[in-house]
Amino acid sequence: MEPPATTAELHRRIDDAYAEFAAAIAAVPTDRLTTAGTVGEWSARDVIAHVGGDEQWMAGQLEALRSGELPTALSCYGSDEPVPKGFDGRTRGTPGSTSGCAASRSMRCG
Numbered sequence: 001m002e003p004p005a006t007t008a009e010l011h012r013r014i015d016d017a018y019a020e021f022a023a024a025i026a027a028v029p030t031d032r033l034t035t036a037g038t039v040g041e042w043s044a045r046d047v048i049a050h051v052g053g054d055e056q057w058m059a060g061q062l063e064a065l066r067s068g069e070l071p072t073a074l075s076c077y078g079s080d081e082p083v084p085k086g087f088d089g090r091t092r093g094t095p096g097s098t099s100g101c102a103a104s105r106s107m108r109c110g
Contacts, residue, residue, distance in 0.1 A: 014022030019109075021051070025048060033045045053077075056077065059075075060075035060077070
């Protein structure tokens with residue numbers, strides 16, 4: 001796929017992808033949202049929450065890129081608090097685990 005030629009094209013692509021994601025979510029029966037096994041041990045609700053968190057993180061990264069500043073925990077996670085000890089984004093917060101996308105981030109998320 002070619003990169004978008006204009007900002008309007010980028011916005012259209014984002015809107016289209018969001019609509020596809022929302023349609024996929026709507027297709028999941030409510031009683032199955034919390035059933036493990038959608039992706040590995042994750043439920044559909046876990047996947048949806050992860051995508052939402054990644055969307056916020058990416059928005060913080062893009063804002064930092066636009067402004068020329070380093071991204072902050074507040075811009076990426078909505079909080080100035082460091083990632084809780086033992087939190088692991090890949091294993092749904094398994095206590096004592098230190099590997100994973102979120103566990104390696106502290107006050108800077110870049």
